[in-house]
Amino acid sequence: MKQFWVMYKKEWLEAFRNWKILWVPIVFMILGASQPLTVYYMDTILQTVGGLPEGTVFDIPLPEAEEILPAVQSQFNQIGLLILVLAFMGSTAGERQHGTHLMILSKPVSEANFILSKAAQAYSLSFMAYAGGIAAAVYYTVILFGSLEPVHVLKGASIYAVWLAFVISLLFFFSSFIKGYGGAAFLTLITALLVSLSASFLPERLIYSPGTLSAQSSSLYLTGSSSAGFLGALFFTLFLTAGLLTAACILFKKKKLA
Amino acid sequence: MLRVTGVQKTYGKTTAVDNADLHIKKDRCTALIGPNGAGKTTLLSIITGLLKPEKGQVTLSGSQKDRREVIGYLPQFPQFYNWMTGREYIRYAGELFGLSRKVADSRAEELLAVTGLEKSGTKRIASYSGGMKQRLGIAQALVNHPELLILDEPVSSLDPFGRREVIELMEKLKKDTAILFSTHVLGEAEQVSDDVYMMKNGKIIMESTLADLKKNYALPVFLIETKGEIQELAEAFQGENWVEAVELDGGKLRIHAANMTQGRDGVLRLLRDTNALYTKVEAESVSLEDIFVKVMDR
Ligand SMILES: Nc1ncnc2c1ncn2[C@@H]1O[C@H](COP(=O)(O)OP(=O)(O)O)[C@@H](O)[C@H]1O
Ligand SMILES: [Mg+2]
Numbered sequence: 001m002k003q004f005w006v007m008y009k010k011e012w013l014e015a016f017r018n019w020k021i022l023w024v025p026i027v028f029m030i031l032g033a034s035q036p037l038t039v040y041y042m043d044t045i046l047q048t049v050g051g052l053p054e055g056t057v058f059d060i061p062l063p064e065a066e067e068i069l070p071a072v073q074s075q076f077n078q079i080g081l082l083i084l085v086l087a088f089m090g091s092t093a094g095e096r097q098h099g100t101h102l103m104i105l106s107k108p109v110s111e112a113n114f115i116l117s118k119a120a121q122a123y124s125l126s127f128m129a130y131a132g133g134i135a136a137a138v139y140y141t142v143i144l145f146g147s148l149e150p151v152h153v154l155k156g157a158s159i160y161a162v163w164l165a166f167v168i169s170l171l172f173f174f175s176s177f178i179k180g181y182g183g184a185a186f187l188t189l190i191t192a193l194l195v196s197l198s199a200s201f202l203p204e205r206l207i208y209s210p211g212t213l214s215a216q217s218s219s220l221y222l223t224g225s226s227s228a229g230f231l232g233a234l235f236f237t238l239f240l241t242a243g244l245l246t247a248a249c250i251l252f253k254k255k256k257l258a
Numbered sequence: 259m260l261r262v263t264g265v266q267k268t269y270g271k272t273t274a275v276d277n278a279d280l281h282i283k284k285d286r287c288t289a290l291i292g293p294n295g296a297g298k299t300t301l302l303s304i305i306t307g308l309l310k311p312e313k314g315q316v317t318l319s320g321s322q323k324d325r326r327e328v329i330g331y332l333p334q335f336p337q338f339y340n341w342m343t344g345r346e347y348i349r350y351a352g353e354l355f356g357l358s359r360k361v362a363d364s365r366a367e368e369l370l371a372v373t374g375l376e377k378s379g380t381k382r383i384a385s386y387s388g389g390m391k392q393r394l395g396i397a398q399a400l401v402n403h404p405e406l407l408i409l410d411e412p413v414s415s416l417d418p419f420g421r422r423e424v425i426e427l428m429e430k431l432k433k434d435t436a437i438l439f440s441t442h443v444l445g446e447a448e449q450v451s452d453d454v455y456m457m458k459n460g461k462i463i464m465e466s467t468l469a470d471l472k473k474n475y476a477l478p479v480f481l482i483e484t485k486g487e488i489q490e491l492a493e494a495f496q497g498e499n500w501v502e503a504v505e506l507d508g509g510k511l512r513i514h515a516a517n518m519t520q521g522r523d524g525v526l527r528l529l530r531d532t533n534a535l536y537t538k539v540e541a542e543s544v545s546l547e548d549i550f551v552k553v554m555d556r
Contacts, residue, residue, distance in 0.1 A: 018341065099335060100337045100338065102333045103331070103336060104354065106306045106308055106329070107326055107351065107402075109326075109354050
């Protein structure tokens with residue numbers, strides 16, 4: 001356990017030295033803030049950027065405050081996921097590609113600590129960034145659109161975080177046996193996309209799929225209540241996440257020198 | 259202290275290590291010599307525990323359950339976290355062995371001094387030269403006071419100056435710890451090693467102590483320098499029945515004797531009998547390189 005903390009701290013130091021600790025949260029905060037801002041100022045933007053005939057009066061009704069966060073979340077689901085995958089795709093693949101792991105693993109270091117310390121740091125930084133993004137979104141939503149129900153926000157945001165955790169575990173799973181950076185990143189994004197799409201096309205069939213969590217989260221934002229299969233999907237996703245991480249440790253142990 | 263028995267490892271169709279046996283003794287420096295692709299790196303990786311052999315085993319005397327606890331390892335191409343400083347890296351290595359941060363830090367300071375990096379300890383590793391990285395690699399391998407230090411080609415990638423430094427360091431270190439190192443640079447190996455293993459196509463094809471090796475492969479050739487008339491002396495040798503050939507080689511005589519004993523006796527006797535004004539008499543030494551070439555050609 002002590003060794004895990006030593007390695008976890010090293011990952012943080014690295015994130016600090018290569019500025020990841022700054023840029024990942026900043027990107028999320030910009031993503032979070034930009035949604036309420038652009039929606040609110042859409043009117044003005046359209047008029048200045050123009051091209052519209054003189055005197056056209058636009059009367060788009062402003063959405064309700066609750067409707068903003070689901071839109072923010074769809075931003076996170078597209079750009080946010082890509083950012084996280086880019087930020088952490090080198091975590092194990094990079095060590096294997098450069099060979100920095102050889103001097104580490106020739107010491108009495110467990111392969112599980114090697115993978116899990118990296119995963120833990122990726123989770124910590126991702127959740128920090130995500131929380132920052134949500135905070136920025138909530139801040140501008142409340143200022144521009146009116147108040148939100150804190151409990152709804154908290155529930156909605158935490159459920160989506162579970163989906164993020166699942167995607168990060170996919171990344172660690174794939175990079176435990178794929179050497180290149182690109183391959184693991186690509187497979188992670190494709191898998192995440194397939195899981196999302198399949199869940200939205202077949203919501204009755206795949207009621208417990210991790211892909212349903214973003215819809216559950218939207219529904220929590222909007223109404224504060226979830227739809228059918230919520231708990232099942234939540235626990236199944238947590239179970240898959242743990243399973244993927246375990247598999248990552250086992251596969252890495254086998255493939256570490258290849 | 260460490261025994262390798264019947265170790266085998268294949269990659270597809272290549273047998274990288276083929277039924278290798280090795281016995282590393284305490285307080286000795288063992289060289290593993292072989293051309294590129296002989297299987298040295300693979301064998302050393304198996305000994306450190308990075309790779310699992312398909313057959314055979316590695317046993318270490320002592321009671322630790324993980325042999326990595328008492329081994330120090332420098333890979334052939336050491337790669338560091340370049341964003342760390344040298345001192346941070348050694349400290350991190352120490353903490354991985356379970357040392358407290360404080361103890362690891364003072365160990366780091368100590369090892370930077372041993373390896374001559376005390377001035378560079380606070381610089382990022384990214385700015386280190388090849389020789390400095392190699393020394394840092396040795397420093398991190400020493401952090402746990404290893405009983406066995408394993409160095410994979412510690413000098414091959416260095417310029418002559420860097421080689422000198424690393425060899426001198428190894429000479430210092432071998433007083434306190436057993437060393438096993440691989441190389442295809444033989445001049446240096448000759449300087450530090452006590453035991454020699456030669457490897458080819460995954461097989462250990464020769465094992466010996468360096469001293470025995472030199473004795474067994476010594477050629478019965480003698481070099482003589484003289485102030486007197488060299489031509490006369492050459493003719494005198496030519497007349498002896500134990501002499502197979504005499505060469506005149508830039509003011510030196512090279513006498514090829516039939517064998518070592520007859521040669522030793524004969525040379526001295528003849529020099530005395532002819533009252534030769536010799537200035538130097540020596541048995542021609544055989545280098546590890548000569549032996550290596552011979553063994554590899556067999
Ligand atoms: N990871 C690997 N995959 C496939 N073949 C390998 C691998 N590592 C080594 N080999 C092969 O095993 C043989 C021995 O390699 P190596 O142990 O690196 O030799 P050396 O260190 O003596 O140069 C070579 O033929 C090499 O091509
Ligand atoms: Mg090698």
